[in-house]
Amino acid sequence: MLVKVYGSAIFGVSAQTITIEVNVDTSGVGYHLVGLPDNAIKESSYRISAALKNVGFKIPGKKITINMAPADLRKEGSAYDLSIALGILAASDQIKAEHIGEYIIMGELSLDGGLLPIKGVLPIAIKAREEGFKGIILPKQNIREAAIVDQLEVYGIENIKEVIDFFNEDIPLERTILDTRKEFQDKINFFPFDFSEVKGQETAKRAMEVAAAGGHNIILIGPPGSGKTMLAKRLPSILPPLTMKEALETTKIHSVAGKIGTETSLMTVRPFRSPHHTISDVALVGGGSYPQPGEISLAHNGVLFLDEMPEFKRTVLEVMRQPLEDREVTISRAKFTVNYPASFMLVASMNPSPSGYFPDDPNNTSSQFEMQRYMNKLSGPLLDRIDIHIEVQKVEFEQLADKRKGETSDGIRNRVLKAREIQTERYKDTEIHYNAQMGPKEIEKFCELDETSKNLIKIAMEKLNLSARAYDRILKVSRTIADLELTETLNSSHISEAIQYRSLDREFWSV
Incomplete structure (x- = not known):
């Protein structure tokens, strides 16, 4: 008897439905699994055999042929255990198969028949709804993630016996229904850190506000203990809240990477990723034999923080240049290509010198x-993609001992939001979202200078030995400063503040 069960495979951040065809033939004995399965799937027969035996069923002693279609697409992981097991039971008439094709069924089996969590549930659920499946059956640990998708019945199970009883005896499974929008709104403004906890550093806090308002990449230069990491960790608290679309995009990436907790459904706060400086090229950008998203994709719609940036291998830093421009990563292999989104804010920190002092x-x-x-560990082309360089001075004792709280993240975020609204209106007919993405054409159109401002930039470039690449960066940052002041026209005060944010272009920093 031939039975078809449906699972799903992950490619990039999308899913593709996999048809698992199981044929049980009485004229022979053997177990044949085809369709480019990897070793984890080939080993599933041992897990399935033990799991079925421990719940009162068994793999029949007949010729069993299992094909995973499309057969030319490589299948990976242990998430097909449950679908293969149910296919075998249905094809051998141990369970009823009338409605089995209405569901996407995924899950890794333990030897006692229990279900273990799987990766990539959100894109799988989205694909199931797109293709008209009635529902999805998966491990209980993954149900909150799948329940984000509406118009799809989501059933979480703890043991394969529950699914067998569901198909065999019509014992209903418990359906999970989640009010995604309410949960999203309830948690959207929860942040573990606040700028009010930062003592002193008013200049650096202002630079972080400007960076958040215009989406500018920023590097913090200061001695150890000056608060660079503390400032960076609080940046997500002043960024605009995630939109529902951004939250779904971000959750999909973390779902594929297996980073979603069992109590989490939709990600509501912008991600903050801080990889160690020993990270490899592939771990940062993504890829591998079986491609997975890297740190820059996990930071999509959020912040990537590189602490002590010169300590990273130069090759690791250089592979970021293309994603910083294109805001996506393309991983190419001989038989396929996958794209991972990588639209993130880069925040880096460094000591001013090997000794730690300016x-x-x-x-x-x-x-x-x-x-x-x-x-020289930081190349010119990489620094060219960082708009703001700010020096973070050592905090004096009087500031540390001051019991007064600084401005909260809420107050700063309100100004950032107003500036972002201006930019949204300004770029509504373009593919640009904020000032940091402006090209030469937009700079010329939206950053007109009066004579005083032109002379100020000219003097700055001559006296401070600013590089030619600093010119566009100064104009972009000036545009953001003007937006924070709700001013349409750039003036000399905006230009002079932006010039202060080009520390690494000065003569004694020359690389």
């Missing part, structure tokens, strides 16, 4: 050669 600090023991070698 070049003009009396405590600095680094030679000019050591300084040059340290700074």
Whole structure:
């Protein structure tokens, strides 16, 4: 008897339905699994055999042929255990097969028949709804994630016996229904960190506000203990809240990577990713033999923080150049290509020198050669993609001992939101969303300068030895500063503040 059961495979951040055809033939003995399964799927026969035996069923001693279609597409992982097991039971008349084709069925079996969680549930559920399936049956640990998708019946199970009883005896499974929008709204403004906890550093906090308002990448330069990491961790609390569309995009990526907790459904806060400096190229960008999203994709719609940026391998830093421009990563293999979104804000930090002090600090023991070698770890093209360079000075004792709270993240975020609304209206007929994405044409159109401002930039470039690449960056940041002040026209005060955010272009930082 031939039975078809449906599962799903993940490619990039999307799913593709897999048809699992199970044929049980009485004229022979054997177990044949075809359709490009990997080793984890080939080993499923042992898990299935033990699981079925422990719930009172068995794999029949007949010729069993299982085909996973499309047969030219490689299938990976242990998530097909449940669908293969039910296919075998249905094809051998141990359970009824009338309605089995109405559901996507996925789950990894343990030897006692229990179900273990799987990855990529959200894109699988979205694909199931698109293709008109009645529902999805999967491990109980994954139900909140799948329940994000409406118009789809979601059933979570703890043991394969529950599904067998569902198809055999019409014992109903418990359906999970989630009010996604209510849960989204309830948690959208929850942040573990707040800017009111930062002592002093008013200049750096202002730079972070400007970066958040215009979507600018930023690098913080300061000695150890000055608060660079503390500032970076609080950036998500002043960024605009995730929209429902952004939340779904972000959740899909984390779902594929298996980063969604059992108590989590939809991600409601912008992600903050902080990889260690020993990270490899592939772990940062994504890829591998069986491609998985990297840290820059996990930071999509959020913040990627590179602490002590010069300590990262240069090759790791250089692979970020293309994603910073294109806001997506393309992983190519001989037989397929996958795309991962990677629209993130880059926040980096570094010491001013190998000794940890600024070049003009009396405590600095680094030679000019050591300084040059340290700074040469950051290439010009990479720094060219970072709009704001801000020096973070050591916090004085009086500031640390001050019991007064600083401005809260809520107050800063309100100004950021107003600036973003102006940008949304300005770029409504383009593919640009915020000032950091402006190209030469938009800069020329939206960053007109009066004579005073032109002279100010000219003097700055000559006196501070600013590089030519700093010019466009100054104009972009000036545009954001003007938006924060709700001003349409750029003036000299906006330009002068933006010039202060180009520390690494000055002569003593020259790379």
